[in-house]
Amino acid sequence: MCSRSSPVLHIFLGMTKRVSKSRLSRNKKKYWRKGIDVTDVEEHLLNESVDERQGGVLCQRADDDLFTIDRSPVSSQRLTRKQGAFLQRKRLRHEIEQEIGKVADKKPSKRSLKKVKHKDKKPVKKVPSDSTEQSNMARSSKEKPYDLWETDLSVPIDLDYAEGAEHFLKTTKKKLPRAPSTLHHISSLLPAVDVLNQGASYNPSVSNYQHYVGEIADAELKLMSEEEKLKKKLSLAPGETYVTEEERIAEESAGLIGDAEESDEQEEEQSSVTVEDYSGTEQNNVLTVNVKRKTAERKTKKQRQREIRMRNMVLSENRRKLRNAEENLLYKVKKIDKEVVDELKAVEERMKLRRHRKILKRFCGTRQIGCGKFEPEEDVFLLPEELTDSLRNLKPQGNVLIDRLKSYEKRNMLAVAGEREKSKNKRRLRFKEVEKRSYREM
Structure with a gap:
């Protein structure tokens, strides 16, 4: 049975018979086409033909033809409020450690060091700390000359991260605490220090000195005249005397x-x-009684009718004049409209001017903050014999503390002291005792 072979087996063996290799020398031109393996090229051409049948070469097609975007929402597990807050804190802490580089230098434990020695037998590399960086910077700064005021020797820190930058600036005292809203409140626009007149100088010109001293003298004369007027008003008339105790x-x-x-x-x-x-009054009454009173004449019917007709005519004439005046107003609509517009503009201008004056009075005037009334400081001046050509021989005038105090009071930064006026309103009710009739009878 083994010696014989079936015809099917012979056919299969004949189909799978190995092709003999071509025996050609490699240095001949004929070997270029017969001895080269072209299976890779045929596979490449076959793949290109398949791609063209399916819509084109893959490397030349657009991304939208090859891929599809999945727009369905991702089913995410909802976290609780505490879990979300914990994850956010953890994420922020990790970002701060990466951005600013403030990772704590954790010393490895003895157990971990033993494991490292047994496995790798290599020393543990330490993370360079801030002190080493500062020492390196100091060493590099010693090597090269630098400007002490220009160069910044502090460790550079990235301040792009908001919370880390704020924490760094607060700890280094470079960022001030939050200022109150009243810090930038403008109490007055007046200058803090008033510049004196040229005539108040230690060595002024003659014209400036005369002008300055003349203004002070005029103000003093005006004050003296007011005092004289008040004294005359309070004085007694000629011939009058004050009441004595005996009188x-x-x-x-x-x-x-x-x-x-x-x-x-x-x-x-x-x-x-x-x-x-x-x-005497009785006799006068008797005389008046004897005098007869003159009676008014009675009007006739025609007179009364005439008066009624005249009254009606006057009323109708007044109505006609009023109607004509109202009709004439229709022809003056444009004129009236223009007058109204002009009046509104004038009112708006007055309102703006009033508002402007109010703002000027508030920021350029002195308000009464305390119980007292503000009195400006008297102008200092030197007599002609006190004027010198040197500051060493100058006689000091005025007081710096009083000048600063008056400046604060003038700029509404300090209340003016004074006696407080007693309020006239009754602060508490008084008890009134009433005796009832029933109690009185008892």
């Missing part, structure tokens, strides 16, 4: 001790005068 006591005790008889005589005289006056 006041005599006036208060009049009619109480020794003037009883004089008072009785005066009462009798007054009673006799009143009786005479009463008798």
Whole structure:
């Protein structure tokens, strides 16, 4: 059975018979086409033909033809509030460690060092600390000359991260704490220090000195004239004297001790005068009664009708004039409109001017903050014999502390001291005792 072979087997063996290799020398031109393996080229051409049938070569096709974008939402597990806060803190801590580089130098434990020695037998590399960086910078700065005021020897830190930058600036005291809202409040626009006149100099010109001293003298004369006017108003008229203590006591005790008889005589005289006056008034009344009163004449019917017609005519004439005036207003609409517009513009201008004056009064004036009234400081000046040509011989005038105090009061930064006025309103009610009738009867 083994010696014979089936025909099917012979056919299969014949189909799979190995092709003999071509025996050609490699230095001949004929070997270029027969001895080269062209299977890679055929596979490449076959792949290109397949790609062209499917829509084109892959390397030449667009990304939208090859890929599709999945727009369906990703099913994410919802976290609780505490879990989200913990993850956010962890993420921020990791970002801070990466950005700023403030990772704590953790010393490896003995157990981990033993494992490293047994496995790698290599020393553990330490992370360079800030001190080493500073020492390296100092060593490099010693090598090269540098400007002490220009160069910054501090360790450079990336301040792009907001929270890390704020923490660094606060710890290094480079960032001030949050200022209150009233810090930038503008109390006044007046200058902090007033520049004195040229005439107040230690060696002024003659014209400036005369002008400056003349203004002070005029103000003093005006004050003296006001005091004289007030003194004249309070002075007594010629022939009048002030009331003494004896005269006041005599006036208060009049009619109480020794003037009883004089008072009785005066009462009798007054009673006799009143009786005479009463008798005279009775005679006058009798005379008036005897006089007959003149009666008014009665109007006739025609007179009354004429008055009614005249009254109606006057009323109708007034109505006609009023109607004509209203009709004439229709032809003056443009003129009235223009007058109204002009009036509104004038009102707006006055309002702007009033607002401007109010702002100037607020920021350039002195408000009454305290109980006292602000009084400006007196202008200092030197007499002609006190003027010198050298500052060493100058006689000091004024006081710096008083000048600063007046400046604060003038700029509404300090309250003016003074006595507080007592309020006239009753702060608490008074108890009133009432005795009821039932209680009184008891």
